[in-house]
Amino acid sequence: MFAFVVRRITQAIFVMLIISLVGFSIKNEIGDPVRDMVGERVTPAEREALRDKLGLNDPFVTQYLRFAKNAVQGDLGLSFFHKKPALAVIAAKAPATLELVFGAALIIIFISLPVGIFSAIYPQSAFSRFTMAFSTLGVSVPVFLTAIVLIYIFSVELNWLPSYGRGETVNLWGWHSGFFTVDGILHLILPSFALASIMLPLFIRLIRSEMMEVLETEYIKFAWAKGLRRKRIWFVHAFKNTLLPVITVFGVQIGIMFAFTILTETVFQWQGMGFMFLEAVERSDISLLVAYLMVVGAIFVVVNTVVDIIYGLVNPTIRIAGR
Amino acid sequence: MIKTWQRFKASYLLFSFKQDKTAIFSFVVLLALLVTGLLAPVFSPYDPYDPANIDIMNSELPPAWMEEGEKAFMLGTDIQGRDLLSTMIYGLRLSILIGCGAVILQGVLGVVVGLLAGYLGGKIDAVLMRVADIQLSFPYLMVAIFISAIFQVAFGIGQYEDLAVPLLIVIIGLSEWPVYARTVRASVMGEKNKEYVEAARVIGLNRWRIMFRHVLPNTMTSVLVISTIQVANAIMSEAALSFLGLGMPVTKPSLGSLIRSGFEYIFSGSWWITLFPGVFLVLLVMVINLLGDWLRDVLNPKLYKG
Amino acid sequence: MQHLLEVNDLEVKFGLRFGDLTAINGISFSLDKSERMGLVGESGAGKSVTGFAIINLISKPGFISGGRVMFNGRDLTALSDEAMRDIRGNHISMIFQDPMMTLNPVLTIGTQMVETLLAHRSITRTEAKSIALEKLKKVQIPSPEKRLAQYPHEFSGGMRQRIVIAIALLTDPEIVIADEPTTALDVVSQVTEKIAVMYAGKIVESGPTDQVVNDPKHPYTQGLIKALPGSLQPGAKLNQIPGMMPTLTDIPPGCAFNPRCPLSDTICRQQEPPFIIINGATRRVACHMAKPDPSNGTT
Numbered sequence: 001m002f003a004f005v006v007r008r009i010t011q012a013i014f015v016m017l018i019i020s021l022v023g024f025s026i027k028n029e030i031g032d033p034v035r036d037m038v039g040e041r042v043t044p045a046e047r048e049a050l051r052d053k054l055g056l057n058d059p060f061v062t063q064y065l066r067f068a069k070n071a072v073q074g075d076l077g078l079s080f081f082h083k084k085p086a087l088a089v090i091a092a093k094a095p096a097t098l099e100l101v102f103g104a105a106l107i108i109i110f111i112s113l114p115v116g117i118f119s120a121i122y123p124q125s126a127f128s129r130f131t132m133a134f135s136t137l138g139v140s141v142p143v144f145l146t147a148i149v150l151i152y153i154f155s156v157e158l159n160w161l162p163s164y165g166r167g168e169t170v171n172l173w174g175w176h177s178g179f180f181t182v183d184g185i186l187h188l189i190l191p192s193f194a195l196a197s198i199m200l201p202l203f204i205r206l207i208r209s210e211m212m213e214v215l216e217t218e219y220i221k222f223a224w225a226k227g228l229r230r231k232r233i234w235f236v237h238a239f240k241n242t243l244l245p246v247i248t249v250f251g252v253q254i255g256i257m258f259a260f261t262i263l264t265e266t267v268f269q270w271q272g273m274g275f276m277f278l279e280a281v282e283r284s285d286i287s288l289l290v291a292y293l294m295v296v297g298a299i300f301v302v303v304n305t306v307v308d309i310i311y312g313l314v315n316p317t318i319r320i321a322g323r
Numbered sequence: 324m325i326k327t328w329q330r331f332k333a334s335y336l337l338f339s340f341k342q343d344k345t346a347i348f349s350f351v352v353l354l355a356l357l358v359t360g361l362l363a364p365v366f367s368p369y370d371p372y373d374p375a376n377i378d379i380m381n382s383e384l385p386p387a388w389m390e391e392g393e394k395a396f397m398l399g400t401d402i403q404g405r406d407l408l409s410t411m412i413y414g415l416r417l418s419i420l421i422g423c424g425a426v427i428l429q430g431v432l433g434v435v436v437g438l439l440a441g442y443l444g445g446k447i448d449a450v451l452m453r454v455a456d457i458q459l460s461f462p463y464l465m466v467a468i469f470i471s472a473i474f475q476v477a478f479g480i481g482q483y484e485d486l487a488v489p490l491l492i493v494i495i496g497l498s499e500w501p502v503y504a505r506t507v508r509a510s511v512m513g514e515k516n517k518e519y520v521e522a523a524r525v526i527g528l529n530r531w532r533i534m535f536r537h538v539l540p541n542t543m544t545s546v547l548v549i550s551t552i553q554v555a556n557a558i559m560s561e562a563a564l565s566f567l568g569l570g571m572p573v574t575k576p577s578l579g580s581l582i583r584s585g586f587e588y589i590f591s592g593s594w595w596i597t598l599f600p601g602v603f604l605v606l607l608v609m610v611i612n613l614l615g616d617w618l619r620d621v622l623n624p625k626l627y628k629g
Numbered sequence: 630m631q632h633l634l635e636v637n638d639l640e641v642k643f644g645l646r647f648g649d650l651t652a653i654n655g656i657s658f659s660l661d662k663s664e665r666m667g668l669v670g671e672s673g674a675g676k677s678v679t680g681f682a683i684i685n686l687i688s689k690p691g692f693i694s695g696g697r698v699m700f701n702g703r704d705l706t707a708l709s710d711e712a713m714r715d716i717r718g719n720h721i722s723m724i725f726q727d728p729m730m731t732l733n734p735v736l737t738i739g740t741q742m743v744e745t746l747l748a749h750r751s752i753t754r755t756e757a758k759s760i761a762l763e764k765l766k767k768v769q770i771p772s773p774e775k776r777l778a779q780y781p782h783e784f785s786g787g788m789r790q791r792i793v794i795a796i797a798l799l800t801d802p803e804i805v806i807a808d809e810p811t812t813a814l815d816v817v818s819q820v821t822e823k824i825a826v827m828y829a830g831k832i833v834e835s836g837p838t839d840q841v842v843n844d845p846k847h848p849y850t851q852g853l854i855k856a857l858p859g860s861l862q863p864g865a866k867l868n869q870i871p872g873m874m875p876t877l878t879d880i881p882p883g884c885a886f887n888p889r890c891p892l893s894d895t896i897c898r899q900q901e902p903p904f905i906i907i908n909g910a911t912r913r914v915a916c917h918m919a920k921p922d923p924s925n926g927t928t
Contacts, residue, residue: 136609142566163590224686225722225725227716227719229714256462262468263563277472
């Protein structure tokens with residue numbers, strides 16, 4: 001088990017190195033730190049002097065090592081537009097995105113688990129058939145369209161829910177949270193559902209097919225032959241085996257949801273990392289773009305690694321193999 | 324040619340197609356959309372790229388059946404006063420073009436990488452697959468958004484918009500090739516130890532000839548199956564990028580950019596600029612997905628060979 | 630006298646798209662308390678399906694389409710789900726064919742044993758655990774206390790087989806159905822008092838084990854016994870029955886065994902053979918070529 005964890009963490013570090021290399025190359029090729037610092041109105045000679053001073057004329061490897069060293073210490077450069085450390089800008093926007101992802105994840109769990117399990121146990125029921133047909137439609141609707149339709153119905157026509165922004169937030173040790181005010185929760189509903197909509201069909205189908213497969217196995221049949229109660233067979237014997245592949249996919253998909261937060265945040269003017277990223281593109285704020293790449297890359301690597309390790313802990317077969 | 328047609332007529336593929344109402348429906352709808360899109364100048368009432376047809380006075384007209392609608396514009400007009408139906412048909416053409424182009428690019432890239440990795444093995448395999456694995460650990464949409472952001476900053480917004488079609492093909496192609504590489508590699512690994520490859524090697528054919536003339540055709544089933552789904556994905560990616568303002572400009576809108584431009588106006592009640600392109604997009608993606616599901620079920624070698 | 634288990638004219642079908650397939654075609658037998666009966670035949674003959682039919686646990690699309698399974702005077706095919714649940718694993722246990730697939734990979738052996746007891750008895754977890762320990766000792770699992778906390782993959786195939794047996798014995802059931810992957814006629818003949826030979830979903834011969842093994846009347850039974858390696862000189866060829874058992878989709882008309890039968894005649898291809906009773910009702914054989922007992926006649 002220990003060897004498995006070490007191997008997995010080594011892999012993660014390797015991937016982070018690649019990401020930092022990509023990030024650095026982008027910064028090196030199209031970024032202009034001199035402009036970021038002093039603007040355009042500087043003579044070429046002064047520029048060159050500044051470049052020397054900043055070490056921009058050093059060999060690629062030297063510069064990269066400096067970049068990597070700073071990155072490890074949490075210094076990802078200055079944002080050209082915000083005139084603040086890029087990491088600080090991202091950190092200020094992160095809570096909004098994380099809460100959005102969290103809200104969507106909750107919705108996914110609370111809808112896909114019961115629906116998926118039900119349609120696996122009763123695959124022929126009208127409800128299951130309807131769910132399957134609906135999920136085929138669901139995977140074909142882009143998340144931004146779902147978001148717009150939600151806004152049109154619930155904000156424009158019914159006027160029930162707010163259509164943009166985060167509403168009232170509470171400052172908890174620097175973390176601006178929308179979870180503790182009614183207004184914040186109301187603002188969270190539509191964006192979370194829109195974001196969840198992209199994953200729901202996939203999860204309902206996944207849980208259903210995994211559970212159906214498990215229900216066909218010999219050990220489930222043996223559980224019936226032991227005279228266990230059906231609830232125990234469904235929710236302990238079958239569900240626990242269904243959960244293993246589902247957890248893996250869930251971890252990966254949570255990561256994928258980060259990509260879709262960019263779309264969701266755009267539609268709902270949600271002041272999170274995705275919204276910030278698009279602003280950075282419009283303003284050609286390369287430092288902030290690269291910092292975003294590094295942070296999101298790190299989130300992915302950490303999530304994937306943690307999911308793999310948890311999977312190893314839950315699944316006794318892997319545990320023995322990794323020992 | 325005739326022989327091929329006869330073989331197709333007797334094939335299991337056609338037989339199961341005729342049995343499946345969903346597949347027939349999807350195919351007919353897809354065909355209609357493809358023909359409409361590719362022959363856009365024939366089917367659309369106006370040329371939306373021609374400034375002579377654009378009158379700002381006509382902007383935001385509702386569909387013809389509504390009170391303020393005009394007969395001349397069946398589905399209404401967009402904010403610039405263009406006929407919405409014509410703009411949508413031209414947008415559909417762009418979406419199909421970019422979707423197919425991106426899939427051809429990623430297909431060629433992925434197939435070559437997968438074939439090399441799977442057949443040659445060893446260090447080449449390890450390096451290529453490592454790259455594919457790392458990229459696959461990030462969602463392709465994220466990769467696409469990021470590449471397009473970098474391109475946009477690097478090219479500047481004006482040049483980016485001029486080159487939008489080829490750039491989008493490259494962006495989406497680059498962001499999704501590992502899917503092909505993995506699939507092709509897996510089936511090459513399965514094929515390369517079969518007798519016919521062994522036989523070809525014994526006759527002394529060179530490895531490139533064996534790879535491309537003998538092994539490659541046998542991986543085509545899986546390539547075909549994922550290609551269908553990938554076209555749907557590519558069209559979705561293009562729509563997403565255009566919606567974010569990282570894709571087609573409003574002057575030459577794809578379905579995604581049309582939705583983007585319409586979105587700002589739904590608050591004032593002009594729902595049609597968003598809804599109709601949206602329906603078009605969903606219909607296109609859904610029928611491709613349905614056909615993909617059907618193909619996967621029918622061609623899945625595991626199921627097919629029993 | 631009432632038998633402990635009485636299977637009457639049991640019929641099992643599988644509902645498929647192109648029609649129903651008959652897997653078990655009207656079989657009857659009975660079992661008394663502490664009696665051991667062996668069901669033999671090639672794989673696919675319907676032995677396992679019979680076992681599952683008794684505890685009314687046939688996988689879809691299979692279903693019991695006729696006949697009765699009387700257990701202690703109750704018809705198991707007509708019981709409610711809850712009443713049937715209380716019989717399974719409590720009064721009638723089953724040991725599955727493949728010990729590698731029978732245990733749930735993500736639950737410990739202890740959990741899988743204790744839950745069985747808790748499903749049928751009102752006892753505490755601790756009491757259940759001590760019963761589980763006792764049964765593990767009985768099947769000779771070393772250091773059972775430690776073993777209870779382990780997962781199935783930590784056991785060898787042979788140990789898992791014994792654990793499955795221990796689970797089947799937990800509730801001291803009246804009947805244990807052991808589904809074995811091999812025909813193993815020689816083993817069956819040593820441990821059972823009664824034997825029934827199945828072919829293509831039917832019982833073709835039944836009777837006291839020693840009589841059936843020493844004096845088989847049905848050509849199929851004769852073939853099975855000739856095929857036993859024990860009856861041969863070392864180095865001699867095995868006597869396989871030629872041909873294969875028909876699949877359920879193409880069972881030949883008349884006697885299902887006729888294409889492989891050395892004695893096959895015209896009547897065998899046209900009529901299903903009725904049961905002939907030999908030796909005063911204890912032995913039955915379904916073969917046109919078998920000679921009835923002069924004193925009895927056909928049924």
